[in-house]
Amino acid sequence: MNIVFVEPGFPANQRRFVLALASVGANVIGIGESDEYTLDDELRDAMSGYYKVGSVTSVHEMTEAVRFVQSKVWVDRLEATVEAHTMPAAQVREAAGIPGTSVRTTWLCRDKPSMKQALREAGVPTAASTAADHAHEVWAFAESVGYPLILKPRDGAGAKDTVRVDGDSELSHALTDFGSHGSTSIAVEEFVEGHEGFYDTITRNGRVVHDWTTHYYPNVLEAMRTRWISPQFVTTNRMADSDFYREVAELGQRVIEALGIETSATHMEWFYGPKGLRFSEIGCRPPGVGCWDLYSASNDVDVYREWAHIITYGMPEHQMRRPYAAGIVALRPTANGTIQGYSGIDEIQGRYGEWILDGHFPPQGHHTQPVEAGYMANAYVRMRHPDYDTLRGMLDDVGQTITVHAG
Template identity: 75%
Template sequence: MNIIFVEPAFPANQRRFVHALASVGANVYGIGESDDAHLGDDLRGAMRGYYRVGSVTNVQQLIDAVRFFQDKVWIDALEATIEAHTMPAAQAREATNIPGTSVRTTWLCRDKPSMKDALRAAGVPTAESAAIDSSAEAKQFADRVGYPLIVKPRAGAGALGTVRVDSDDELVGALQRFGGEGTTSIAIEEFVQGHEGFYDTITLEGRVAHDWVTHYYPNVLEAMRHRWISPQFITTNRVEGNEFYAEVRELGRRVIDALGIETSATHMEWFYGPKGLRFSEIGCRPPGVGAWDLYSAANDVDVYREWAHVITHRRPEQPMKRTYAAGLVALRPDRDGVVTGYDGIDDIQHRLGEWIIDGHFPPVGQGTQPVEAGYMANAYVRLRHPDYDAARAMLDDVGRTIKVHAG
C-alpha cells in the first residue's frame, strides 16, 4: 500500500507514525516543510520518497505535492495527524481522488459550533453553543444561557485558547483578547459542570477497532490556571464490564456515526456531572501529550503500529490487553525563569521505581515554560500499575514529593 504522510519530521513525535507505517509494510511518501538533508538517515530510510513544500497548510502546494507522487505510483491513502493539517489534507484528498476522511467530516470535527449543531440534531447530549461574530451576539447568548460560559476559537485544538467567563465584564475582556490575536470568529458555549475525561479510538470504516478511556485530575481549565497544581491524566484498565464506561463508549460510537468518521484516529472529550454524561468536542486525529505512549505502556502493545496496521491492512493486529492503568503527572516549576534544581526525585525512584515508565526533567539552567503551555511543557513523570486506584495514588505521591525549583 502506498501512503502519503503529511509532515513526517516535525514535531518529533511525527516520526513515530512514519516508522509505524513502514514497519507494517506500507510504502511511505512524505510531504513536509523540512529540508531533505535535515530529515536524518533513520527517517529518510523509512520513506520511499519525500517532497518539500513551503507550507503543508497551503492547500495548492499540498495538492501539487500529491500529484507529483501520483505521477509515479498509485497512492492509496493520505494521512495527517496534526489538527492544523487535517483540513488541508482532506481538501487535497478530494482534489486528487484519494479516499479518506472527507472535507465535510473534517469541518465538523474542526468547527466547534457546527460540530455541536450536527450532534444535537442526532440527539447526542452536548452543551448549548453558538458561533459568534460580534460582541452583541455574545451578549445575546449570555443573556439566554447564563454564566459561566466558555469562549474559544472555533477551530482550536483541545484547550488551546479556551477561556471561562463568569460575567459581562469578563466576556468583554475575552472578546477583546481574541480580537487582538486576530481571531475573527469565536465559539461560545455553556459551561458544563462535572468531571472531565476523554475517549480515544482508532476506527475502521466507521467501527471502533480500538478504544481507551482516560480521566483528567483536575479538569483541564483548572489545571491550566494554577501553578501549584500538579495535574495528571490516567487511562483506565477497567473499561470492560463497567456500566459508566459502556455509556462513554456508546456516546463515542454515536458521535463517530453522526459525524461520518470512517477510518481514522479520534480524540473525544466528555464531561460527567449533574446533567449526566455530556459530549464536549472531538478531533479526527490522535490525541496529543503522549497519550498513545501511555496506551502502549498500559496494554503492552505499540499503538502507533496498531494505527498503521488498521490504515494499511484494514484490520487490527493485536487486541488491547488492559494490563495496566497508566498516567502522567505534570510537575510545574515554582516560578517562571530558569530551572535551578529538583527535590524528591531519588525518593520517588526508590519507592516507586518499578512502576515508573519514564520521566522528563529539564536540565538546570534551562528556561521554564508557562503553566498554560500544557502537561509536557516542563517536568513530568509517567507510570503504570495493574490497579487503577494504586496508579492514581502514585501519581498523587509524585506530585506531592517532587519539587521543581526555578529562579
C-alpha cells in the same frame, strides 16, 4: 499500499507514525517543509520518497506535490496526524481522488459550533453553543443561557485560548482580548459542570476497532491555569467492568457515525456531572501529549503500529487487554525563569521504581515554560500499575514529593 504522510519530520513525534507504517510493510512517501538531508537516517530509510513544499497547509502546494507522486505511483491513502494539517489534507484528498476523511467531516470536527449543531440534530447530548461573529451575538447568548460560559476559537485544539467567564465584566474583558488577537469568529458554549475526561479511538469504516478512556485530574481549565497543581491524566484499565465506560463508548460511536468519520484516529472530550454524560468536542486525529505512549504501556502493545496496521490492512494486529492503568503527572516549576534544580526524585525512584515508565527533567539553566503550555512543557513523570486507584495515589505522591526549583 502506497501512503503519503504529511510532515514526517516535525513535530518530533511525527516520525513514530512513519516508522510504524514502514514496519507493517506500507510504502511511505513523505511530504514536508524540511530539507530531506535534515531528517535522520532512520526516518529517511523508512520512506521510499520525500517531497519538500513551502507549507504543508498550502492546499495548492500540497495538491501539486500529491499529483506529482501520483504520476509515479498509485496513492492509496493520504494521512495527516496534526490538527492544523487535517483540513488541507482533506481538501487535497478530494482534489486528487484519494479515499479518506472528507472535507465535510473534517470541517465538523474542527468548527465547534457546527460540530455541536450536527450532534444535537443526531440526538447526542452536548452543551448549548453558538458561533458568534459579533459581540452582540455573544451578549444575546449569555442572556439566553446564563453564566458561566466558555469562549474559545472556533477551530482551536485542546484548551488553547479557551476562557471561562462568570459574569458581565469578565465577558466584556474576554471579548476585548479575543478582538485584540484578531479573532473574527468565536465559539461560545454553556459551561457544563462535572468531571472531565477523554475517549480515544482508532476506527475502520466507521466502527471502533480500538478505544481507551482517560480521566483528567483536575479538569483542564483549572489544570492549565494553576501553578501549584501537579495535574494528571490517567487511562483506565476498567473499561470492561463499568456501565459508565460502556456509556462513554456508546456516546463515542454515536458521535463517529453522526460526523461521518470512517477510518481514522479520534480524540473526544467529555464531561460527566449533574446533567449526566455530555459530549464536549472531537478531533479527527490522534491525541497529543504522549497519550498513545501511555496506551502502549498499559497494554504492552505498540499503538502506533496498531494504527498503521489498521490503515494498511483494515484490521488490528493485537487486542487491547488492559493489564495496566497508566498516567502522567506534570511537575510545574516553582516560578517562571530557569531551572535551578530538583528535589524528591530519589525518594520517588526508591518507592516506585518498578512502576515508573519514564520521566523528563530539563537540565539546570533550562528556561521554564508557562503553566498553560501543557502537561509535557516542563518536567513530568509517567507510570503504570495494575490497579487504577493505586496508580492515582502514586501519581499524587510524585506531585507532592518532587519539586522543580526555578526562578
